[in-house]
Amino acid sequence: MNDKRPIVLIIAIALIGIILLTKLFLIQVADDSFLKKAERNAVQRLVDHPYRGLVYDRTGKILVYNNPLFDLMIIPKEFSVQDTARFCEIFNISKEHLIEGYTAARKYSSVKPSPLIKQISTTEFAKIQDFLIDYPGLFVTTRSVRSYPQPVAASALGYIGEISARQLERDTVKYYRQGDFVGLAGLEGFYEKELRGVKGVKYKMVNVRGVDKGSFKNGEYDTASVAGHNLTSTIDLDLQQYGEKLMGGKVGSVVAIEPKTGEILAMISAPTYDPNILTGSQFGANYMNLNRDESKPLFNRPIMATYPPGSIFKIVQSLIGLQMGVLTPNTTYACNRSLVACHNHPSPVNLFGAIRNSCNPYYHQAYRAMINREVSSNTFKDTQIGLDQWRDKVLAFGLGGPLGLDMNNEKGGSIPTSNYYDRVYGQGRWRYSTIYSLSIGQGEMMVTPLQMANLAAIFANKGYYYTPHLIKAIDGDATRINPEYRTKKEVGVDAHHFDLIQDAMAEAIYGTAARAAISDIQIAGKTGTAQNPHGEDHSVFIAFAPKDDPKIAIAVYVENAGWGGRAAASTASLMIEKYIRGEITRPALEEYVLAGKFM
Template sequence: MNNSFFNRKFVIQGIFIAIALVIVIRLFYIQIIDDRYLLSANNNVMRKEIIYPARGVILDRNGKMLVENEMVFDLMVTPREVKDIDTLLFCELLQIDTADFNKRMKKARAESPYRQSAFMKQVPIQIFAPFEEQRYKFRGFYVQKRTVRHYPDSIAPQFLGYIQEVNENDIKKSNGFYRSGDYIGASGVERAYEDLLRGKRGVKNRMVDALNRPQGVFMDGKYDTTAVSGEGLVSSLEKELQVLAEKMMKNKLGSVVAIEPSTGEILTFVSSPGYNPNLMVGRERGNNYMKLLEDPNNPMFIRPIQASYPPGSVFKVVAALTAQQAGVINEQTVFYCPGGYRYGGGRAIMRCTHVDGATGLVKSIKMSCNTYYGYVYAKMIDGRGMASYKAYDLWRDGLLKFGLGGKLGIDLPGEKTGLVPTSNFYSKRYGSDKWKSGYNISLSIGQDALGITPLQMANVMAIVANRGFYYRPHLIKGIGEKQIVKEEFTEKIFAGVDAKYYEPVIEGMSQAVNQGGTGAASRIAGIEMCGKTGTVQNPHGENHAVFFAFAPRENPKIAIAVFVENAGYGGTWAAPIASMLVEKYLKDTITLPKYIQDRIYNGNLLPKPKVKVEKEDPKLKKDSTKNKKDSIKLRTTAIEPKKKESAILVHHSQVRR
């Protein structure tokens, strides 16, 4: 009896164990070995279709298109579904070869044989259209619609920026917003306003059968979400002015920045050399990007906000204003100019280019007298009844209020501060804090270690135009349909000098242009432009040409700074460029003589590649007697000029006008 009971018990247990094993084996087969059920679950029941939004468009200040969207198509593939396709026809339609096809399929399988991944990104409509007609022949391939940027006028690349595919760091920092294959603003306005431009993805859940044929919408679209396009932006740029400025800066290194003084809106933003922003779109983007990085003239360098130069004689405008506010000079202050300023007990001289004689404040600006500002600086540093380094710190504080030596807060990433050295900088240089004005006298005329960005230069002119204040320079004047302006760009910032001190400086600037001063060649008939030329000495080559201006004198509409590297005198190159831009903006015409216009448009001031002579190896020369074919001949090879750093500082004690 007991034996029979135990026998039945073991039989029942054996049956349950056998059933369990069968179930485990079957599940193993279904989940691991046979992919049909997985494919059915993932692909043949409900397919999620991501709907990518269009990025917000960017317009100029007058509503003209600067950046728009263009439809492209990402071709997606699920590798395990790809069976029995005509590979030759497939490759012919997509204009690739079979080796490229195999390489792409291998990469897709490595990502996942069961999930969709990108086979070919950004297929243009010209290629996609004929492929789409025959796509039904290629099971396992799907289409993901996207939009990419298109730049109809190919202008302002450093301002507009570009987009690129997200990297792992972008995905991590986005808290799940971005996924692999998404695009993100990488530079310029595209980066600064990414959160507004990108929009919001949508999802459509579609039902399909085992052959991927549409079977309707899942749950009547209950779980679908709509894509929301990105916000549009209205920039402050004046498109026609930007086109003209880029035309004039062709084949030149430098910057043009123009600001509307009453708002801080940037009218023109040129970094030269530039590049065609459309090069940063499409399947050749990676190759084009590397070529731009390797360009010795560094077109990816955003000079208006990243290059830092000694301002040269244009700095005298700031020097005159801060000295008046400090009470060390006034409009009637006169210094005698014998052709240079002597310092260090008369043993050294900072020369002028001519003898100005008795010179007052207005004349000092008009004629750009170095001697006058040598005296002004000496009184600021040595004549205030305190230690020179303490007086220097007060002088420096005045410069900082003009926005020098710090970021202005423009709505672009990568802005640099420039450099206004501290007193400690000189105390360390000279090993003591007992130094006097003669130790760094060239600061008085905008040289030495002083570094200012072109944006800061233009902002100084906006301050002078406004008689003492500025708004943060910015490139976007309106966001979305309501044209919202960011609050930080409406703040009125005082520059630390009372309005009454600006008039003699402005009079000097007016005379410099309109009454035979250093900027006379840039005079505009019917417009009282107030300007200041500068020629910054460059120990590495030709001098840099600078011109600052605003116009008209009353109720100013434009403040501008032009900086042309290695161009020589400011009045020769920078001033005519500024003059033409100001006249074009205010009068929609250009009246400078044609020969000057032609010289500006056609001038090529790009640095020529240097050459290095490589000497023959004596040993190889000796061996060459045995076999002339082995001889190493004297040769020259081009050396790529060193790329500009984020700050370009020229140290020199003298400047010409």
């Protein structure tokens, strides 16, 4: 009897196992009631994307706002379509797009939603919304896209686009997900954290057809999105529009700054483009077209292009010479054209006359006096020491490195060092005769248009500047901007030295830039003609006005337009009049600039 117990026990266990397996089969395979209940109680997690912050001009006019767009989402397991051709016709996509989108979604997840068609406009959505109920597994989510009521300031405002895999990797706080949009350039990129807002999450119950059955647990786990912060820019919309009009058909830059604050009133990169084309579903195609354009409209010239400053640098040379004591107002040199070419003007000239007449030989000789100070018995060593000491003084004017503008990718130009010439020519194998072109802003010296405008602000302020910036307040609070933008920076030149400089710049208007003169607004300016080995010279002009109470400092750079007193000076003069008067009283000059026939 005892021998039969193990057999009975084994039989009992086997019977229980068979019963359990049978029940499990019935539940999981034969009976789909549990599956239907799960499907009827599916919970979808929907991200509530916040509205990006708005951007205003300095007077409160809207520059950037949000427009609603829709993404058509697909859940592969629930999706089915009988007539593919009709589906593609209704939703205005190709069969290849449908297959590719469905395959990618299924690869990601068969039960989680993925985007099938992105950035559908309100007009396009109106055409398809009545057909959504016919296709299980499809639903729509809402997001917003940037819109620009005035198609200006594209290079300053920037644009947003879908986040890249590399950017996702750098997102240490895990804010972003694949398919999110992020600021990629301009203010949109630099102020991404302020503009993006805080995401919200909603959980809802849906049935197998994706029909909304209400919130999950009465919204207990839902969180509301928080819109991004609004930005008040320093840009004057009217001045920006006018500047872009004047630069139409030209290549170059205009940067206008309020000297007392460092606020950028206008920043123009020419040629430009309508920022509205880098929004919506055609972003990719339009971006590629702009990127292939030989005129480089995506190249932000005010902060990325570098040029020799030309004759405008003579003002910096004058101030450094005065501060060093090498120059005085009465220092006089002959216009010796055997040293360097010059144009016709009286000779000899003192410092005032050198600025007024933009005398090249004067600065050749003055710069040599600054560099070769006879601090060493070795001629090469003397030049090397003098160059490095001079360079330190130049850097204080905001040259030789980025100024710190609130935009990414700002270039800093270059002011050569003695080490640079050692590498190029060999140590001890270069002298003043090697570097004299620096005396007139040529040679290896490079600056950006933004730095040129900042120089004009320094001359207007008699020796100081504020870091140029494009945002003056966040949510209306000026104290929330970077404190660096409210910190005065001294250039190390005594204020009284600027009196002669300002007077000479005002007088120069009637010499090399007579077109820039305005009858009742005193402008102080300096022309430049930057040499271009690849074609016609570039036209350069910097100025500030009114001379005794500066409201605007400006730099204009027009490529291949020749003498600075023509294209650049005329453009700057019109911009100054537009900003100070609010209107233009010289239509003939305006027509001259718009025509662009400067040569």
